[in-house]
Amino acid sequence: MGCASSLPDRNSARSGGLNSEVNNVSDSKNLRVKLVLLGDSGVGKSCIVLRFVRGQFDPTSKVTVGASFLSQTIALQDSTTVKFEIWDTAGQERYAALAPLYYRGAAVAVVVYDITSPESFNKAQYWVKELQKHGSPDIVMAFVGNKADLQEKREVPAQDGMDYAEKNGMFFIETSAKTADNINELFEVIAKRLPRPPPS
Numbered sequence: 001m002g003c004a005s006s007l008p009d010r011n012s013a014r015s016g017g018l019n020s021e022v023n024n025v026s027d028s029k030n031l032r033v034k035l036v037l038l039g040d041s042g043v044g045k046s047c048i049v050l051r052f053v054r055g056q057f058d059p060t061s062k063v064t065v066g067a068s069f070l071s072q073t074i075a076l077q078d079s080t081t082v083k084f085e086i087w088d089t090a091g092q093e094r095y096a097a098l099a100p101l102y103y104r105g106a107a108v109a110v111v112v113y114d115i116t117s118p119e120s121f122n123k124a125q126y127w128v129k130e131l132q133k134h135g136s137p138d139i140v141m142a143f144v145g146n147k148a149d150l151q152e153k154r155e156v157p158a159q160d161g162m163d164y165a166e167k168n169g170m171f172f173i174e175t176s177a178k179t180a181d182n183i184n185e186l187f188e189v190i191a192k193r194l195p196r197p198p199p200s
């Protein structure tokens, strides 16, 4: 079971595509960025996207097959807008070979683990290394411990996530797609960390 962010989305612009350029900017006030989610299967990547884009949490929806695409625009206080073109990948091993198609050229990578699963924490570190080797050199990376609502089942201390993220120059946040805790904050912090093009 999982969140299906793969439902057709009429509001999505499909112009980005797999090969869209990093920070494909319409103008200096309106950024358009390609964002990829990576992490073990079941950590909640699709639920995070669904929560962010639709404000919903659907515990009964489907597992992501391959990858799916959604977009969402946010407005920042300085009156700039950031349009995220979100590629939600499937975590299953059989799709791992496809991952470079999604993270290549991505301006932002969100690497997700589940705070109740040390295995998913290890897998997240694998993705960070993969991105360091093969991603864009100036990629903005977020390290996300999801399912923060499951405190009683926690197996990965927040400090471990924080330490790892700091060592690797990423920002760290714990989220819950279920309660919506820190989901908007995650994308706002990313938006603020994006390199800004010079005003034209």
Ligand SMILES: Nc1nc2c(ncn2[C@@H]2O[C@H](COP(=O)(O)OP(=O)(O)O)[C@@H](O)[C@H]2O)c(=O)[nH]1
Pocket: 001, 002, 003, 004, 039, 040, 041, 042, 043, 044, 045, 046, 047, 048, 058, 059, 060, 062, 063, 064, 091, 146, 147, 148, 149, 150, 175, 176, 177, 178, 179
């Ligand atoms: N308690 C809790 N469950 C979650 C959360 N996010 C996702 N889930 C559940 O975790 C399972 C996998 O979620 P999904 O988004 O499909 O994971 P993905 O494979 O990483 O895309 C589903 O059963 C979700 O209902 C969360 O923040 N809290």
Ligand SMILES: [Mg+2]
Pocket: 002, 003, 045, 046, 047, 063, 064, 088, 089, 090, 091
């Ligand atoms: Mg999924």
